[in-house]
Amino acid sequence: MDIRPIFSALRRHRLVMGMLILEIALTCAIVCNSVFLIMQNLQRMNLPSGIAEHQLVVVQMASIRDRPDADARAQANLASLRQIPGVRQVALVDKMPFMFSGNNSDIKLRPDQPQPSLSAGLYFGENLLSAFGARLIAGRMFHADEYLSLDRALRGLHDNNVRDLPRVAIVTRAMAQRLWPGQNALGKTFYIGKDIQMHVVGVLAQLARPNSLQRGVGFSWVVPIRMNADEGGYYVIRSAPRDRARVLADAVARLKQHNPGSIVMAQRSYDRMRAEYFSGDRAMAGTLIAVCLALLVITALGIGGLASFWVAQRRRTIGVRRALGATRGDILRYFQTENFLIVGFGIALGIVLAYGLSLLLMAHYELPRLPFSYLPAGALILWCVGQLAVLGPALRAAAVPPVVATRSV
Amino acid sequence: MFTYYIDLALRSLRRNTVLTALMVLALALGIGASITTLTVLRLLSGDPLPARSAQLYYPQVDPRPALDDPSRARPMPAMSWTDAMNLVNARKARYQAAMALTQAKVMPAKTGERPFFSDAVMTTADFFPMFDVPFRYGSGWSAGEGQARARVVVISDALNRKLFAGANSVGRTLRIRDHDFRIVGVLRPWSPQPRFYAVWLGGRSYGDGDGVFLPLHTAVADKMSPNNLNCFAAGGDLNDLTKAPCIWLGVWVDLPTASQARAYRGFLDNYVHQQIALGRMHRTDVAMPDLMQWMRESHVVPSDVQLQTWLAFGFLLICVVNTVGLLLAKCLKRSQEIGVRRALGASRRAVFAQFMVEASIIGLAGGLLGLLFAELGLWAIRQQPAEYADLAHLDLGMFAFTFVVALVSSLLAGVLPAWRASVLAPAPQLKAS
Structure with a gap:
């Protein structure tokens, strides 16, 4: 189809055209960036935790810290919980994946290393791994005689006395691969604090850290420390x-x-805990989806409204074309091609704006650059919206009878 | 003349109701979204103490070990016990107070009831006069009582209602953990937004006020632990926070004049140098932001809210461009009518005014509908799980501002079409018909 007549027609309505192109370009820029933000939020919300999420319930007790029998009470509480019919495992733990607080440790491979190799989330609590349902892929679980009380470990940390501190650790595969790429992590050592040496005895398939997710979701490690009833x-x-x-x-x-x-x-339930942690992301994703849909609807209505005007204005011209032998299909295709071109111009400008907006967002918020793949996707969506919006007016144009050409207005 | 334009505009708008509805709806959606997000943003970045905020300062020092690269040094967001006490006891400002947040375990007065936790502030005596905290009954404690570790407490209006049914409870007893505290004051409802004094101390930044206020020295003696504790060096006993190398206290000072603020800044510098000379400190970086500056530096306003505001105004921009396009198309369609009016003697200015009146009618209608959308949007925000959710309400200022936004955006949208209409030459239009 010859598009030259379309261009010459469009040139006569430069101002209206310009507005339409600007609207499509702005929509393209905002929708591309919003969809990218939505995808980021969804990705965060679906992060794997590595634990048996749907089988866990959690009770948080307040810390009191002033009774001498706290160890015995914790054991009594756990024993009582184990007797509940249907219970498979119980544990008293300090942290869980996806909470608003966590213990993050700087991990070094050598004690004199100036910058730590990575930051990892620390987990402890007797029987933690079996209660979580985390999968061990190499090495072993902790032996019962390796467990120390939290009280003792804190004392050891304060006095820098290694004998009061655990010496073995279980790490996640993600953390092992980052520390020792391509090697077997079992038997390797790393350092925390000033010079506290830890030996890796086991590797977990996966365990997400409690918080600070941006520092590497999969970096977690577990030590054999037991908690008592007064330590929360x-x-x-x-x-x-x-x-x-x-x-x-x-x-x-x-x-x-x-x-x-x-x-x-x-x-x-753990499912609810997790949902609460990500509730902000969910709310933001919802807002963004609503805004994108509203934008597309408004742009579609704008395109449709303008197309209706044009059709109404060109009724006579259409009649003349029909009288000169153009088929209904020709008229329909004319308006569809015209719309395709206008939206195309809008998208071309929109891609530039989308990148500009992405750079602006990167400068002010911690966001990655808009990936290139979002642009063709955004273009496709806008072309579809444009074609749908113009379909009604184009069909009305195609229905204009040739006899219109012979009538005066 | 003006009423004639309104009449003309209404006729024109009625002639094409679908299109008019479309323009009004689009504008209203844009306005609704912008007003909703702007209301939230304004609420979150508001001034918690308008009468005092300009004279309240948050001094910061840096007690960490020496750093290889001094240019990377930034003062710490809170203070250790030693620094906080040195500054408070120096009494160089009109008022000064150190504070930390904790959870107070309130024991039931009757047997059979379960204990509960109440958000608590452990602070020094000047907290109440410095922040202009309103009392319903009684008053705060004196500096002497605080230093003497008196077991006195001030409770919030909400806690007084819960425990004493709102009666004057001054002189009654509140049991916190294992000790009895004498109630010396009951506050009126007080919860500045944002909760500026809680920002780094491990409390929420927005929402309900705290329930219990007790003297810092007493709380420390009773081993109440602060919500947020950040230790910058190893060693040190966490059971004795007065000696541990940890920051956990926020210090606020009240300096009514600029010269007093300058003098205090000098005092702070001197203090740090003196501590360096004593070998207690190693870094010279200090800061003394005022209240609003400290709110900005602490990024109190969530970045999601800012992002949503930008998004909403982008949305409004698209709606305005949409309206410009539709009004332009409409003006082209009416070129004959314009031609007739011009030929009958209407000036360009008159045609321009007529089209602007039409645009502002669309704007006003869009504003009214936009107000409805904004109320709907704020309702949706109140259902969200954010700590500021309950605060999201439209106030009178934003109500008026909605119409300003509506009129400005519709007039902006109207200028280009109205100009196009007014410069149309009348003769060709008349000939065409």
Whole structure:
């Protein structure tokens, strides 16, 4: 189809055309960047944790820190939780994946290293790995005699006394691969703090860190430290997914009964905990999706509205063309091609604007550059929206009878 | 003449109701989105203490070990016990107070009830006069009582309602952990937004006020632990926070005049140099932002909110461009009518005015509908899981501002079409018909 007549027609409406192209370009820029932001949010929300998420319920007890029998009470609490019918594993742990607080340690390969190799999230609590359902892919779990109390470990940290500190650690595969690429991590050593040496005895398939996700979600490590009832922490209880509600209610009742002076801070399934952590991302993604849809609808209505005007204005011309032998299909294609060209110009300008906007966002917020693949996708969406919007007016134009040409207005 | 234009505009808008509705709807959506996000942004970046904020300062020092590269040094966001106490005891400002947040475990008065945690501030005596905290009953404690570790406490209006049904509870007892505290004051509802004094101390930045205020020295003696604790060196006993190399206290000072602020800045520099001479400190970097500056430096306003505001104004821009296009097309369609009006003696200015009136009617309608959308948007924000969600309400200022935005954007949208209409030469249009 010859597009020269389209150009000469468009040149006569430069101002209106310009506005339409500008609108499409702005829409293209904002939609491309918004879709990119939505994808980033979705990616964060779907990060794998490496634990048996749907089987866990969690009860958080308040720390009290002034009773001498805290160790015994923790063991009694755990024993009581184990007796709940349907419970598979229980543990008292300090942190879980995706929480608003965490212990992050700087990991070094040599004690005199000026910059740490990476930062990893620290986990501890007796029986933590089996309660989490984290999968060990190499090495072994901790032996019972390797566990130290948190109290003792803190004392060791304060006095810099290595005998009071754990010496073995289990690391994630992601962390092992970053520290020793292509090597077997088992038996390797690394350093924390000033010069505390740790030996790797096991490697986990996956375990996400509690917080500071931007520093490497998969970097986590576990040490054999036991917590007591006064050090706060979370009682993690694993059961079949369908038993969770009952197990949780029973667990809370038992913990309240055994610890009359303490406070249950939170009780929920791990699924809910995770959802709460990512609720901000979800809300933001929802807002962005709504804005994108509204933008596309408004742009479509704008395109359709202008096309209607043009069709109404050119009724006579269309009639003349029809009288001179143009088919309905010709007229339809004319308006569709015209729209394709206009949207094309808009997209060309929009790509430039999209990149400009992306640079602006990168300068002000911690965001990566807009990947190139979003641009063809955005272009395709806008072309589809344009064609859909122009279809109605174009069909109306095609329906103009040739006899119009012979009538005066 | 003006009423005639309005009449003309209404006729023209009625002639093409679908198109008019489209323009109004698009503008209203853009305005609704912008006003919603702007309301939230304004709320979050507001001044928590308008009468005092210009004279409140947040001094910062840097107690960390020496650094190889001094240019990378930045003062710490909070203070250690020693520095905080040195500054507070120096009494160089009109008011000065050190504070940290904690969780106070409030024990039930009757047996059978369960204990609960209340958000608590451990602070020094000047906290109340410095921040102009309003009391319903009683007052704060004196500096002497604070130093003497008196077991006195000030409670919030909300806690007073919960425990004492809102009665005057001054003189009654509140049991926190294992100790009885005498209530000396009950506040009126008080929760500055943002909660500026809580920013680094491990509390939320927006939302409800704290429930319990108790003397810092007493709380430290009772081993209450601060919500946020950042240790910058190894060694040091976490059980004795007065000696540990950790920062956990925010210090605020009240300096009513600029010269007092300058003098205090000099005092702060002197203090650091003196501490360096004593061998206690190693770094000279200090800072003393005022309240609003400290809010900006701490990035109190979530970046998502800023991003949404930019997005909303981008959206409004697209809606305005959309309206320009449609109005232009409309003006082209009406070129004959314009030709007739011009031929009958209407001046260019008159045609321009007529089209601008039409655009502003669209703007006003868009503003009204946009207000509805903004209320809807704010309702949606109140359902969101953010800590500021409950605060999202349209105030009178934003209500008026909505119409300003609506009129400005519709007039902007109207200028180009109105200009096009006014410069049309009348003769060819008349000939064409």
